Amino acid sequence: MNLPSxxxxxxxxxxxxxxxxxxxxxxxxxxHLLKQNPDELKKWSATVARLSExxxxxxxxxxxxxxxxxxxxxxxxxxxxTICIIEDIRDLIAxxxxxQYKGTYHILGGIISPINGxxxxxxxxxxxxxxxxxxxxxxxxxxxxxxxxxDTTNFYLYKKLSSFNLSVSTLARGVPVGDDLEYTDEVTLxxxxxxxxxxxxxxxxK
Amino acid sequence: MNLPSxxxxxxxxxxxxxxxxxxxxxxxxxxHLLKQNPDELKKWSATVARLSExxxxxxxxxxxxxxxxxxxxxxxxxxxxTICIIEDIRDLIAxxxxxQYKGTYHILGGIISPINGxxxxxxxxxxxxxxxxxxxxxxxxxxxxxxxxxDTTNFYLYKKLSSFNLSVSTLARGVPVGDDLEYTDEVTLxxxxxxxxxxxxxxxxK
Numbered sequence: 001m002n003l004p005s006x007x008x009x010x011x012x013x014x015x016x017x018x019x020x021x022x023x024x025x026x027x028x029x030x031x032h033l034l035k036q037n038p039d040e041l042k043k044w045s046a047t048v049a050r051l052s053e054x055x056x057x058x059x060x061x062x063x064x065x066x067x068x069x070x071x072x073x074x075x076x077x078x079x080x081x082t083i084c085i086i087e088d089i090r091d092l093i094a095x096x097x098x099x100q101y102k103g104t105y106h107i108l109g110g111i112i113s114p115i116n117g118x119x120x121x122x123x124x125x126x127x128x129x130x131x132x133x134x135x136x137x138x139x140x141x142x143x144x145x146x147x148x149x150x151d152t153t154n155f156y157l158y159k160k161l162s163s164f165n166l167s168v169s170t171l172a173r174g175v176p177v178g179d180d181l182e183y184t185d186e187v188t189l190x191x192x193x194x195x196x197x198x199x200x201x202x203x204x205x206k
Numbered sequence: 207m208n209l210p211s212x213x214x215x216x217x218x219x220x221x222x223x224x225x226x227x228x229x230x231x232x233x234x235x236x237x238h239l240l241k242q243n244p245d246e247l248k249k250w251s252a253t254v255a256r257l258s259e260x261x262x263x264x265x266x267x268x269x270x271x272x273x274x275x276x277x278x279x280x281x282x283x284x285x286x287x288t289i290c291i292i293e294d295i296r297d298l299i300a301x302x303x304x305x306q307y308k309g310t311y312h313i314l315g316g317i318i319s320p321i322n323g324x325x326x327x328x329x330x331x332x333x334x335x336x337x338x339x340x341x342x343x344x345x346x347x348x349x350x351x352x353x354x355x356x357d358t359t360n361f362y363l364y365k366k367l368s369s370f371n372l373s374v375s376t377l378a379r380g381v382p383v384g385d386d387l388e389y390t391d392e393v394t395l396x397x398x399x400x401x402x403x404x405x406x407x408x409x410x411x412k
Contacts, residue, residue, distance in 0.1 A: 002302065004295070005272050007253070007260050014250050018235045027296065029224045030257070034270075038258035044220050045255035047213070051236070052244035054213050064240075066211050089210070090233065096208065 003027075060131065062107040062124050064089050072104055079103040081138040083131065085157065087111050087150075091143060103141070106131065111144055111153040120156055132164050139167045146173060209233075266337065268313040268330050270295050278310055285309040287344040289337065291363065293317050293356075297349060309345070312337065317350055317359040326362055338370050345373045352379060 003009040008030065015026035033041060057063065058070035065071070072078055082103030086092055087110060095101050108123040131137060142157060144150035154170055161168060174192035175184050184192075209215040214236065221232035239247060263269065264276035267289075271277070278284055288309030292298055293316060301307050314329040337343060348363060350356035360376055367374060380398035381390050390398075 003270075003299065004276060004278075005261060005270050007256055007272070008270055011253050011257055014253050017238075019238050020231075020234075025226075027299075028226075031295065032223075032225050033254065033257060034261055036258075041258035042255060045251040047217050047220050048239065048254065049248060049251035050213055051217055051239060052242075052247040055211060055240055064209075064211050064214055066213070070210060072210075089237065093209065093233075 061105045062109060062127070063092055063105060077102075080136060082141065083128075083137055083139070084141045084143050085128070086143050087145060095143065103139070108144075108153070111149045112156055113149045120160075123153075125157070125160065129160070132161065132166070137164075137166065140169070142168065142170045144170075146171075267311045268315060268333070269298055269311060283308075287342060288347065289334075289343055289345070290347045290349050291334070292349050293351060301349065307347075309347070314350075314359070317355045318362055319355045326366075329359075331363070331366065335366070338367065338372070343370075343372065346375070348374065348376045350376075352377075 011030045012023060012026045015021060015029050016023050056065055058065040058073055059068050060073040061070060063070045079102050083106050084101060084103055085106050085108060087108055092105050106128050110118050110123055112118060112120055140161060142154045144153050158168060174195060217236045218229060218232045221227060221235050222229050262271055264271040264279055265274050266279040267276060269276045285308050289312050290307060290309055291312050291314060293314055298311050312334050316324050316329055318324060318326060346367060348360050350359050364374060
């Protein structure tokens, strides 16, 4: 793609670094920006510049936060004896949106993935161990992706945390709520039969 | 979606103004940016800031250009007696990539679309008329989208330009090259029968 201006080319280059964005989509984004008035564009660029300087991470759980300790970790109403281990901030937002969880979080910042060169040392695991050593935590919920990498990370954490006296669980796997069985993939459907639950307990949860 | 930081929320807000980008994709983009090093982010924000100040448009054809007159309009090798009328710069890039066109362009900056409140006055039509009044142009190719809005704009332009002594054409419509007939939509296939071309001329073009 030959663009008629170097600056345009550079802007397209920057935008095409975004995940899932190719040159054509990047050009569409840049042309959209060009149609905005200059004040809009300046506001946009100032916001991006502020990101690198002002976004901080919680000292305890590594969530994005404007304070040294995030709102969840500093909230006395939350259950500080339970930690939910997640991959990144998007999982925190997703779980918070369910309103079903009242404990705290710990963001690993990734999952073990040899293909992408990510090992246990690249994750916030030492900080997690330190939190556990303080002794207040009784329960760990491992809410990592249900992929091979997620399973590997679950197993690593399970071994690593076995010296602590903790109840360790993972998310329930099964048929998504509202799904027709014929559209559920075989692996999930198979697992949901193996992991079937007594009917009484399934209605008690609703 | 409740985000844990106002600045994050603001950045997501800005990115979700991009065409086709919702809150979830915007968050994905912003989190990707946050993983970059601060220098990358500063470069990014500087590029966006420069867009509003440094991108200029060609005085003649309204293409994005770094000079007052763009490379195509100032190129003596191009055929200045032919103008191809297009909607925006992406069409120019697409046509240039075919290497089949040696004339100049005129960017309308949109097409007539009553639903979006875009009338002839919002397009670069007066500037086009001025170019034609100079008398050097012999041929007009209307390369607008093959939609109802494109057809409306074609018809408006055809009427508007009828006082000039010009050869006016639109792009050929028919079965895309390399397509199976069974996958071609009915309207296109129907038109391609009505607008059938003598076999001799179809092979002569190759």
